[in-house]
Amino acid sequence: MEIITTVSAMQSIARDMRRSGRRIGFVPTMGFLHDGHLELMRAARKKSDVLVASIFVNPTQFGPNEDFECYPRDAERDQSLCESVGVDYLFFPPVEEVYASDASVYVDEEQLSVGLCGGSRKGHFRGVLTVVAKLFNMVLPDVAVFGQKDAQQAALIRRMVRDLNFPIDIVVAPIVREPDGLAMSSRNAYLSDSEREQALWLSRSLQLAESMVAAGTFAAHELECAMRDFLAINASEVELEYIAIVDAVGLQPLEAVEGETLIALAARVGKTRLIDNIILNPELG
């Protein structure tokens, strides 16, 4: 595995790969890797000849009161994990290499980014889309893999690729969960034991909604009320930010579960903000 730290070296390698007809797979990450990330890399590996992963904690997607400074980092461990799943090139640029000090161009989205996490994290998705567009132009992938865990991000990246015509296939890989159901996240490292116990009720509330849909309850407000009550009763320390029941592609609110439906939530457990979601498609049984 080769570690690349400059944009020019990354682009030069990417162009050579393209010219030699090799298919480039790409997994962008913010590091502090867990098995969720590694699953993305394994998925990308299967669909490409050369695998590039990036580790870049992107300052522009953190709000002023968010956890950019203390976001967990462990470069050495990340490197050996990348190597273990067959990453060929690890792109690991410093911030100054990615952003000019007078950078002034942004990628903005104005429909899918408004609700869900976009409601509370102003500027977050501008930061995400801008850095992903930049990374796409640095790595020139044929296929890029993102995680369903960040459901709104995944939908936005699909939309960006469509609307800016990036010649890239986007694959969204399923959420990887701990044995107890907690969705894997680098931010789980912040949780105390008791917070972690509380956090488990988030995925359980999604399972509740799934069971209700399977049993024939489709009305969004009924599902949301049941989830809220369930969390209020079982997890009093969980401070819910939102529950959204939306179409999985356009992220527009649904009155009833119909077709591919995303149920997504965000909550604070202590100081840690967690998200989780499930995709339901009652028409597929």
Place this chain on the structure above:
Amino acid sequence: MEIITTVSAMQSIARDMRRSGRRIGFVPTMGFLHDGHLELMRAARKKSDVLVASIFVNPTQFGPNEDFECYPRDAERDQSLCESVGVDYLFFPPVEEVYASDASVYVDEEQLSVGLCGGSRKGHFRGVLTVVAKLFNMVLPDVAVFGQKDAQQAALIRRMVRDLNFPIDIVVAPIVREPDGLAMSSRNAYLSDSEREQALWLSRSLQLAESMVAAGTFAAHELECAMRDFLAINASEVELEYIAIVDAVGLQPLEAVEGETLIALAARVGKTRLIDNIILNPELG
């Protein structure tokens, strides 16, 4: 010359060219070609193995009261002109092929786009940058050529390429003028004979500024006042929108001509909006 009308065909050709190691040159236009455009194509031809030109009158860069509907078009003449300068692929997509009806992703710039034409043409540069980013992803050029006539557009495209890391060399080719000094523009077709006479004073006012700088006057306000007086006296039908004296890269206002300086202006002559500019660099003599 092959005419391409779909994004998928264009991307497929572009990828094949890239794979075969051929350097793609690209000139995006809105058609109704004049010798200014053809000079861009000749410049691109010299720097590439395969020459792609596009003709697309981009609706999103026109304001609601601007001339999108009546913008001059002449597809047949444009095609033979492209052929005459050695265009290999003419990309000529319909609007529905370029924009999804629910498109929601945009490229925005927040420094260089504020002044000059950005002051009066709200949303114009968002439209320009978004369509150019899209065209770059459709044509995958190694080098793209733009005209100095649209000075602010050229500076913005350089900035976008830098900030979004497009792996593309941007070349800006000099303004091509009619023998009488009028900067070539598709919109010159709107001018009556008498309006055209008036319009000539625009380039003459830029020449005046150039002579003054050569004679040692560097103060921006003196140059601007002299140009305004000169136009008021000689061209009473010219309705000046702005005169800007700015650094040629960052487009920030200068108190005095220093280093590479752009003097740009916009004016209405009758109903026609015209722009022109000159780049001065007194340090180069």
